[in-house]
Amino acid sequence: MLETLVPAASPDFISNILEWFSFASFNWIFRLVTFTFAIISSTTYIWGRVLYYISLYYETSVTIDQSDQIYTHVMAWLAVNVSTRRLQARTARAGGYTEDQSRVTDYSTSAKDGKFHLIEWQKFLKPDFEPHIGEHVFYFRGRRFWLTRSKDENAVPDPHSGRQFTVDNNEYIRIACWGLSADPIKEFLQESKGVYLNQECSKTRIFRPKDISWNPKWQCAAIRATRPINTISLDESIKRSLLRDVNEFLNPKSPRWYTNRGIPYRRGYLLHGPPGTGKTSLSFALGGLFGLPIYCLSLVDTGMSEEKLLECFGALPSRCILLLEDIDTVEISRRRDGAAGDRRGREDQKTQVTLSGLLNAIDGVASHEGRILIMTTNHPEILDPALVRKGRVDLEVPFGLATKEQIVNLFTIMYSHDYDDEQEGDEISKEKLTAAALRFGELLDANKFSPAEITEFLMARKDDYWKALRDVQQWKEEALAKRDQLTNTK
Numbered sequence: 248m249l250e251t252l253v254p255a256a257s258p259d260f261i262s263n264i265l266e267w268f269s270f271a272s273f274n275w276i277f278r279l280v281t282f283t284f285a286i287i288s289s290t291t292y293i294w295g296r297v298l299y300y301i302s303l304y305y306e307t308s309v310t311i312d313q314s315d316q317i318y319t320h321v322m323a324w325l326a327v328n329v330s331t332r333r334l335q336a337r338t339a340r341a342g343g344y345t346e347d348q349s350r351v352t353d354y355s356t357s358a359k360d361g362k363f364h365l366i367e368w369q370k371f372l373k374p375d376f377e378p379h380i381g382e383h384v385f386y387f388r389g390r391r392f393w394l395t396r397s398k399d400e401n402a403v404p405d406p407h408s409g410r411q412f413t414v415d416n417n418e419y420i421r422i423a424c425w426g427l428s429a430d431p432i433k434e435f436l437q438e439s440k441g442v443y444l445n446q447e448c449s450k451t452r453i454f455r456p457k458d459i460s461w462n463p464k465w466q467c468a469a470i471r472a473t474r475p476i477n478t479i480s481l482d483e484s485i486k487r488s489l490l491r492d493v494n495e496f497l498n499p500k501s502p503r504w505y506t507n508r509g510i511p512y513r514r515g516y517l518l519h520g521p522p523g524t525g526k527t528s529l530s531f532a533l534g535g536l537f538g539l540p541i542y543c544l545s546l547v548d549t550g551m552s553e554e555k556l557l558e559c560f561g562a563l564p565s566r567c568i569l570l571l572e573d574i575d576t577v578e579i580s581r582r583r584d585g586a587a588g589d590r591r592g593r594e595d596q597k598t599q600v601t602l603s604g605l606l607n608a609i610d611g612v613a614s615h616e617g618r619i620l621i622m623t624t625n626h627p628e629i630l631d632p633a634l635v636r637k638g639r640v641d642l643e644v645p646f647g648l649a650t651k652e653q654i655v656n657l658f659t660i661m662y663s664h665d666y667d668d669e670q671e672g673d674e675i676s677k678e679k680l681t682a683a684a685l686r687f688g689e690l691l692d693a694n695k696f697s698p699a700e701i702t703e704f705l706m707a708r709k710d711d712y713w714k715a716l717r718d719v720q721q722w723k724e725e726a727l728a729k730r731d732q733l734t735n736t737k
Contacts, residue, residue, distance in 0.1 A: 452541070569618050610638065
């Protein structure tokens with residue numbers, strides 16, 4: 248082959264080449280490679296064992312489960328402060344006025360004729376990034392930390408086929424550092440929690456039960472922008488009394504005060520009034536004002552039983568708002584003496600929970616403390632006295648149709664200037680707005696319309712307050728005529 252490739256090569260040259268490629272000549276290379284591999288393998292093994300024993304005695308770690316809120320705090324901090332090449336992308340969840348203002352500016356620049364287009368808007372929504380499954384290194388206050396993100400799949404056999412199937416994907420993170428104390432990790436967790444909660448101050452989290460038929464757990468169902476308390480149409484004296492009562496209950500000194508006097512540390516409120524008067528809105532506004540999460544529970548959910556109800560109550564955090572809406576629609580809450588009033592057109596909701604079970608969950612021996620219970624109803628007169636007695640309902644908040652003061656306030660809120668809006672030329676002067684609001688209050692009769700009805704009317708004319716003043720008289724007459732017609736039909 249060499250003679251073919253190199254025709255001028257002599258026989259001696261070919262012999263020298265073959266001798267050079269012989270095994271004997273490569274013997275020293277083979278020995279060197281073998282010796283090097285042995286040194287590297289033994290060193291790697293010894294170093295691994297050394298690191299194992301060092302980490303066993305000199306490494307401190309903290310493990311956080313995905314179901315805990317601390318997991319969310321840490322992952323939010325890592326997504327912003329940790330630079331790694333192994334990332335996991337998630338679709339960003341943004342909403343309301345808390346969205347990135349640069350996104351609004353970019354979209355406004357590219358928008359055509361001011362017409363909204365969802366696809367164009369989504370182009371400016373950047374995904375969120377966080378460290379992927381595996382090990383990562385980051386620094387906090389000059390100290391080196393190791394983060395290990397892992398996922399376990401819990402599988403159990405199918406009782407019918409005997410095959411394995413996955414029940415849950417349990418994810419957790421492990422944070423470690425060198426040292427005999429976990430204080431550096433605790434400081435990091437406290438810092439990440441503070442940063443996260445500072446970002447969440449303008450939001451209200453809403454929780455609902457997850458998979459009641461299997462294992463009651465609360466999951467975050469929605470995150471809403473905090474509703475200002477001044478947007479709630481309610482008598483100012485009643486509002487101040489309610490806010491003062493809630494604030495006193497949430498005072499850090501209150502639990503000890505309640506304990507020393509043998510009073511259960513919990514509070515209950517009954518919000519009652521016609522539909523559309525702001526009962527549910529007040530609940531969300533209270534959550535935003537005091538930074539409380541809101542846990543919404545329905546007694547007619549599929550699979551809800553007294554045992555599940557007690558478990559849901561027991562899984563509540565120490566300070567929160569538990570919201571039971573339209574409690575009068577559940578048959579167990581109605582008067583047992585038959586004096587329930589007019590029930591025409593009301594369908595009895597079937598539930599496995601009895602009145603005794605509900606009362607036991609609210610204030611029984613094993614009931615949860617530290618929470619605020621809010622029940623809403625349109626018909627307080629049909630509720631069983633045992634449900635609304637003092638001790639279970641500490642304060643009743645009546646809601647009525649809009650008064651003159653509330654009508655003027657609704658108009659003022661609707662047309663007041665958004666100070667983060669760049670179009671300052673659209674701002675109504677304070678004097679003009681006050682005069683227009685008073686005029687609007689004169690044109691509408693007090694105690695005739697609910698705040699929701701007035702808000703709906705103003706929303707249809709939110710860009711022109713003069714149009715609202717022009718149309719209010721006709722709208723009032725049509726609304727009253729329609730209401731009379733429905734009354735006569737019944």
